[in-house]
Amino acid sequence: MKNVLLAAACLLLGGAAAHAQNPAATESKALQQRINQLMRNPAKPQQELRLDLKGCHATQTIRDNKADVQASAPISVSYNKGGEAGWAAKVSDGKFELALDFEWSEVEPLTYLRRKPEKGKDEAPYEIKIRRVRKGNTTNFELPLYTTDEKAVLDVVRRLEKVRQGCQ
Template sequence: MKTLLLVAGLLLASAASAQTTPTAAALTKRLNHLMHRPGETDTEIRAVLEGCHFTQIIRKHRLDGKQEATAFQVSHRKNGADWAVKSDEKVEFELKLGVEWSQVTSLTYAPAQDEKTQQRYYEVKIRRERPSKDGSGTNSTTLELPLYTTDERVARDVVQQLEQVRRQCGE
């Protein structure tokens, strides 16, 4: 009987995770579309939603096949957050920033303006806070995601969807 209950529980858990996967995939696709700056060819910003971890990737590609830099890669992962920096023959600069949704304390959006084009867009801010080791306060990290749209409803909807993912991971 215990085995049957365990198998039923595992089947229900896998069905629940299968239901959230398409939602996360659709949200990731939507985010990546909205974060693409119109007319930008050498720089990309991407989001990756994997389980209860969110990663932002900012990548600047090398143009015209220039291979002047030496390859390097540095990364760090600790206490639910991670970062990595890399460069090689194809990528001039890549920065990855990641956080666990359970540590995100707020999700907000605000209007912003592109310095190059003067175009308006919205920026989503994902804030993570953790108590400092010495107990003197908190350490915080804020990821900023550009949403190249002038429609506030789109920004609000994306933040609401991200908030749903955050709540699911906090349970």
Template structure:
């Protein structure tokens, strides 16, 4: 009987885990659709939800004539639940990755914004991470800003609500 209960509990946990991964993938897909700036097709902004870690990737691809000018470099840093990386190669002119652990995120907000080049309104989601220094001498903070190219506030509010659910689930 105990074995049967253990198997049932493991199956339920596995099903819940699969459902969470599926909803996280759907959320990331929706974010990625809305972060795509139609005015800048050579630039990609993506969100990656990997368990309790959030990564924002900003990538600008080289145009056809730039391959000969490529400078290859890669630098990265990972410490205390936050990470960043910068790289360039023959296909990518510039790539920046910023990551945070959801357990260290202290606030999720959104606000209207204006693209001054196109005079187009959109929303910006801000993910703020704060961490107290180990010696207690202060705090370290990081803010990720995600553009949402929509003028519909309900869409921005719903995405922030879903991100908040992920944050709470990961905060334990």
């Protein structure tokens, strides 16, 4: 019985030590889950907006499996030069996907905007503004946040900014 308890204690301590050794990965995963939760549009459950965080690399994906698109043949277009961040788009009947890759080292300090959605329009109350500057080329894009809680938005922006600053 002592051996079983000792083995269980070692497993628990080993798991806790492994968890403690990589707090950045744990925070990144928690931040990713929180952002993806806030980007989910309750009025469009078939639409998926994701931000995948992998160290100093991120991918924003917009996917709609019930999109109002028609194509005689599937279309797929992408751009990626020399392993640098790029983009890809796929369209087929009823399906749309757009992915934008970027490195946090190319992103300027983050800002956010509170919008007052127009009546009858399905707009996110907040959006995080991302401005990527690379070799004279500037790309601006947003992460829509479907919440009215400004404290939640500020928390996400603060945590993302910490990731960005850690990659400079």
